[in-house]
Amino acid sequence: MGKSEIYMLNDKEMMEELITLSVEHALLKMGNPELELVKSRLEKEYNCEISDCLRYPEYLKKTLEDIFGNAYQDILKSIDERLKKSSMDAPLEQFLKVMDGS
Amino acid sequence: MKTRYETLENKNALIYSLIGVVIIFIIGNILNQDEYEIIEDVYPTDLLFIITPIAVIILGVALIFRYGIRGNHSVAWILFTLAFSFWFIAESTFDYEVEYSFENISSFTADIFWILGYPLFFGFTIFYLKPRRKIITKKIIIYSSTVSLILLIPTIYVTLDTDEDEVPNNIEMFLFVMYPILNAIILVPAIIATILFFKGQVNLLWTMIMFGTIFLLMADTSYLIFIVEDDYYPGHPLDILYIWSYIFYAFGAYSHLKLYKKKEPNLS
Numbered sequence: 277m278g279k280s281e282i283y284m285l286n287d288k289e290m291m292e293e294l295i296t297l298s299v300e301h302a303l304l305k306m307g308n309p310e311l312e313l314v315k316s317r318l319e320k321e322y323n324c325e326i327s328d329c330l331r332y333p334e335y336l337k338k339t340l341e342d343i344f345g346n347a348y349q350d351i352l353k354s355i356d357e358r359l360k361k362s363s364m365d366a367p368l369e370q371f372l373k374v375m376d377g378s
Numbered sequence: 379m380k381t382r383y384e385t386l387e388n389k390n391a392l393i394y395s396l397i398g399v400v401i402i403f404i405i406g407n408i409l410n411q412d413e414y415e416i417i418e419d420v421y422p423t424d425l426l427f428i429i430t431p432i433a434v435i436i437l438g439v440a441l442i443f444r445y446g447i448r449g450n451h452s453v454a455w456i457l458f459t460l461a462f463s464f465w466f467i468a469e470s471t472f473d474y475e476v477e478y479s480f481e482n483i484s485s486f487t488a489d490i491f492w493i494l495g496y497p498l499f500f501g502f503t504i505f506y507l508k509p510r511r512k513i514i515t516k517k518i519i520i521y522s523s524t525v526s527l528i529l530l531i532p533t534i535y536v537t538l539d540t541d542e543d544e545v546p547n548n549i550e551m552f553l554f555v556m557y558p559i560l561n562a563i564i565l566v567p568a569i570i571a572t573i574l575f576f577k578g579q580v581n582l583l584w585t586m587i588m589f590g591t592i593f594l595l596m597a598d599t600s601y602l603i604f605i606v607e608d609d610y611y612p613g614h615p616l617d618i619l620y621i622w623s624y625i626f627y628a629f630g631a632y633s634h635l636k637l638y639k640k641k642e643p644n645l646s
Contacts, residue, residue: 308445
């Protein structure tokens with residue numbers, strides 16, 4: 277494995293961590309049961325975790341929509357604000373684009 | 379995920395509960411329940427005013443334990459449970475023959491607890507909506523307020539149409555008019571939440587709370603009308619609306635508890 281490949285892997289992990297933290301933060305503002313429910317739905321319905329949603333944002337979007345209906349938009353805004361505080365990379369932009377799409 | 383079967387099961391239980399209350403009141407009136415006073419000033423149908431708020435309080439306590447002390451919703455459920463605890467005390471201390479007097483402050487006991495319950499309930503709605511405040515637009519607020527005001531029209535009409543000699547005293551009239559107004563105030567965030575969570579599973583809680591509050595408003599408006607006409611008695615059919623409101627609140631809290639129930643650890 278080359279030096280540049282190691283750097284890319286760490287970068288991806290960092291972005292996954294950032295997504296996880298942003299989603300968790302937005303849900304914990306409501307309460308722990310909300311976070312637990314979203315996590316369990318992702319696992320049950322799509323066999324994935326929040327961190328996997330960087331690759332599959334549509335899973336997270338569908339789960340949030342199913343639970344919170346129209347209020348899903350507010351959770352998205354909260355995630356968006358948190359992510360914007362960090363540098364915007366192409367994968368993050370792609371994630372936000374899919375999440376924002378109706 | 380909530381299955382279609384579970385939704386139907388809850389819907390049937392709700393319908394049976396609502397019909398059951400009507401049947402109890404019909405039987406109570408046919409058998410002339412005035413002759414079967416359980417204890418002083420408490421009649422058989424009054425037991426529903428004890429059972430239904432207790433059911434809401436128990437579900438509220440379960441939600442407090444579920445949410446713990448973290449997040450806005452934990453505060454919301456604490457306020458929700460406190461509001462219904464106050465309303466339960468009010469129901470328990472209600473006296474059919476009360477004569478309001480500032481010289482006898484205990485004559486206001488039930489009303490004090492009812493009134494104190496409203497800011498707590500309003501606080502519940504505010505803390506629940508707080509994390510979503512960014513998407514509450516002026517349009518939603520105006521729409522919700524307009525619906526509440528429309529539902530207040532009968533109260534305004536009765537108040538303006540009542541002659542002074544029809545009302546026992548001004549304190550009584552002030553209290554009876556205030557309740558529909560307080561109900562209309564708590565209805566505003568309930569409608570806002572119903573719109574915000576539309577299509578989501580959380581919406582079931584808010585639809586139930588909205589209907590519960592509408593029935594409460596209808597009950598208090600009817601109470602005002604019947605009191606003015608001096609035609610309110612124990613087991614009066616309008617009490618059905620009060621009980622229905624508690625039933626809707628209970629089912630709302632139950633739906634939320636079921637949605638956010640603790641998941642069994644995966645042992646496989």
